Amino acid sequence: MPRKALVELTESMFYLLLAFQNGPQCGTDAAAFVRRASRGRVVLGPATLYTILAKFEQVKYLEEIAVDGRKRTYRITEKGREAYRAEVQRLTICLSDAQALPAAASPALLESGSELEWECAE
Amino acid sequence: MSEKTKNLLEEKTIYRLIPCQAYDAEAMESWLSALAAQGLFLQKDGIFLGVASFYKALAMPVLRYRLDVAEDKKRLSGSTTPTEEILEMYAEMGWEYVCAWNHFHIYRAGSPAAPELNTDPRVQAQSIKWLQTTVAWGMLTPILIFCINGYGILRAPLLAFVELGTGFSLVALLLLLWLAAECAGALHRIAVLRRTLAQGLPMNHHKDWKKHWLLYNGVRAAMWVVAILWFYALFSNFAEDATKRNQIPLTEYTGTLPFLTAEALVPGAEVHYKNMYPGWENSVSIRRELFAPQVIHYEAFADLILPGGEKLEAVIETEYYEMATLWLAKWMAHDCTATASRHRQHDDFPQEYDKTLSYPIVYHYIWPTVLMRKGRSVIKCQLRVERPPQNAYGEYEDWFVLTNTDWVDLVWQSLPD
Numbered sequence: 001m002p003r004k005a006l007v008e009l010t011e012s013m014f015y016l017l018l019a020f021q022n023g024p025q026c027g028t029d030a031a032a033f034v035r036r037a038s039r040g041r042v043v044l045g046p047a048t049l050y051t052i053l054a055k056f057e058q059v060k061y062l063e064e065i066a067v068d069g070r071k072r073t074y075r076i077t078e079k080g081r082e083a084y085r086a087e088v089q090r091l092t093i094c095l096s097d098a099q100a101l102p103a104a105a106s107p108a109l110l111e112s113g114s115e116l117e118w119e120c121a122e
Numbered sequence: 123m124s125e126k127t128k129n130l131l132e133e134k135t136i137y138r139l140i141p142c143q144a145y146d147a148e149a150m151e152s153w154l155s156a157l158a159a160q161g162l163f164l165q166k167d168g169i170f171l172g173v174a175s176f177y178k179a180l181a182m183p184v185l186r187y188r189l190d191v192a193e194d195k196k197r198l199s200g201s202t203t204p205t206e207e208i209l210e211m212y213a214e215m216g217w218e219y220v221c222a223w224n225h226f227h228i229y230r231a232g233s234p235a236a237p238e239l240n241t242d243p244r245v246q247a248q249s250i251k252w253l254q255t256t257v258a259w260g261m262l263t264p265i266l267i268f269c270i271n272g273y274g275i276l277r278a279p280l281l282a283f284v285e286l287g288t289g290f291s292l293v294a295l296l297l298l299l300w301l302a303a304e305c306a307g308a309l310h311r312i313a314v315l316r317r318t319l320a321q322g323l324p325m326n327h328h329k330d331w332k333k334h335w336l337l338y339n340g341v342r343a344a345m346w347v348v349a350i351l352w353f354y355a356l357f358s359n360f361a362e363d364a365t366k367r368n369q370i371p372l373t374e375y376t377g378t379l380p381f382l383t384a385e386a387l388v389p390g391a392e393v394h395y396k397n398m399y400p401g402w403e404n405s406v407s408i409r410r411e412l413f414a415p416q417v418i419h420y421e422a423f424a425d426l427i428l429p430g431g432e433k434l435e436a437v438i439e440t441e442y443y444e445m446a447t448l449w450l451a452k453w454m455a456h457d458c459t460a461t462a463s464r465h466r467q468h469d470d471f472p473q474e475y476d477k478t479l480s481y482p483i484v485y486h487y488i489w490p491t492v493l494m495r496k497g498r499s500v501i502k503c504q505l506r507v508e509r510p511p512q513n514a515y516g517e518y519e520d521w522f523v524l525t526n527t528d529w530v531d532l533v534w535q536s537l538p539d
Contacts, residue, residue: 010242010244010245011242012241012242012245013242013245027211028211028214028215031215042241043237043238043241044237044241044242045215045237045238045239045240045241045242046211046212046214046215046217046237046239047188047190047212047239047240047246047249048239048240048241048242048245048246049211050208050211050212051245051246051248051249052242052245055245055248070206070207070210070211072207
């Protein structure tokens, strides 16, 4: 069973980690939070939710802290927080890179496909 | 749609052949959803050997069927049945488990409000990776077992083909090729699906399942016929062995055999056949195969009373193959030699007997065994001639009356030119 950290988080994975920043909760509560937080844009289907939870447990991003019947409550680990912070940082850099692009204010220029020069954000 | 709330129109079960190839999850989803729109709903555990059973209820055009990889993601149950935890979580989100098919679990949702089962293709691709590995190992294992157990067949394929019988071998070969093609096709389909999902593209839930169903079901029906024929040939072989139908007792056989026999061993000697052990048959069986116009198995155990009154005991067990062509005869001789080479104690004879191959050889497997090819004839002959016990302890003296060279000469001369 692989134990290595995930190389890249998908959007669903990122939002699930975001959900657990609020504290321990069960999978379905986390899925409901993701839907609210993304204003319905990101929906976690049951298979996706279960696969990610299992994967996060494997790579120690989440740990199970309580089992009530068949309901399992998870808590984010320090490793999971680190992964979340790293992803936030990566996305922030992406965003600032995009904002540094002069054409960002003019989508028509981007669509025209003309080569543009811009300064990379520091 | 739960079993309690379904609006049954008919109590009877309706059967349908699954029109999708193994592991074609997209086509399966599309087919099941299409049938649901016609009012046919897959029964619980309703798939067996490529046939799906349905009940008829009020048609539900919005009913969705989705397939989830049957991976025990948390290794909780140790089996591929969904755990109670999964069943409950999926049900909470509107998905009801129906049955398993080809390493997939089939779920259905009647409510349009239920989210898709898989909403992140890249996450789904990870499950497909597990499926790919599982299926590849599942297919590799029988191949490895066959390679280990079927080593003799792989080492001497023509000998195995002729010995097992043309019909049985051809059908078995056809089945193996079909299975190999099915395995390769399944792995290809899984690889394509994984690649699509890994690119972030969702599964096509409306795949045209009608496109290849006729061809697929035609091939599958043909293979079922072939499989039945194979079983028939298998049991025929067993029955033939058990009943010894083809065996003719030597005392009743009046034809001429194209190799050394007990009768021809010592000219003028009287031959008295006897039983070596209960169930032993002094017999000959002759059959015809595709590549070998004549395959003869001969076994004789007899006392030979020489003209001078001396008594010898002789055993000859022969497997004789008259092959259709010289090339096939050389191949058969090669296969027989490959099979014999595991017997370490053997002597190669000078090539004067056969200019193209180093036959005959003689090796000791219980008794001296001569193996040689002459033209299109290949013969393997176990031989023993000895004098009965001469001393008070019942020990044999002159264990082998004839030398290996004597045997080779006798067998060589007896074969047709």
